[in-house]
Amino acid sequence: MKKVIVSILLALALLFTPALAAVSFAQDISDTEILRLMNEERRIQGLVELKLNSMLSAAAYSKANDMFQKQYWAHNSPQGKTPWQFISESGYQGRFLGENLANGYTSPGGVVAAWMASPGHRMNILAGRYSDAGISVVNGNLNGRDVTLVVSMFGGKYMFSTN
Secondary structure, eight states, X not given: OHHHHHHHHHHHHHHTSOOOSSXXXXXXOOHHHHHHHHHHHHHHTTOOOOEEOHHHHHHHHHHHHHHXXXXXXXXXXXXXXXXXXXXXXXXXXXXXXXXXXXXXXXXXXXXXXXXXXXXXXXXXXXXXXXXXXXXXXEEEEETTEEEEEEEEEEEESSOOOOO
């Protein structure tokens, strides 16, 4: 079941990734602005705000660098490493875990708008079971293109609502 969900989320991420031939790195994307925008969406739904978690941010940074080093764009690495393994290696212990990826966007608003337009990514942002988020914005070369990757890891230890 998890593989099916991950496959669907990857397909949606690829669908919502802008096709840019020549891209320069995004200069104005910050983890705090991504978090602010995600929390704005959560407030509209009456959900508690996500708190920035350093362990989840470390997991997100590790995942982004792994994608650049191994030249892949997917939730699971070519060697089969899952987002949950990155989170576990960071030391975060949560009962509920999720991941959103973005590639090639130039603004935090563009990233969050694309995630909100994708059912799987939207579900992660608005899931009541998540209380923590880690976000990493990393520049590099992926498959011959200079791009900015945004990785957001979500975590929660307790169920806060049924969303």
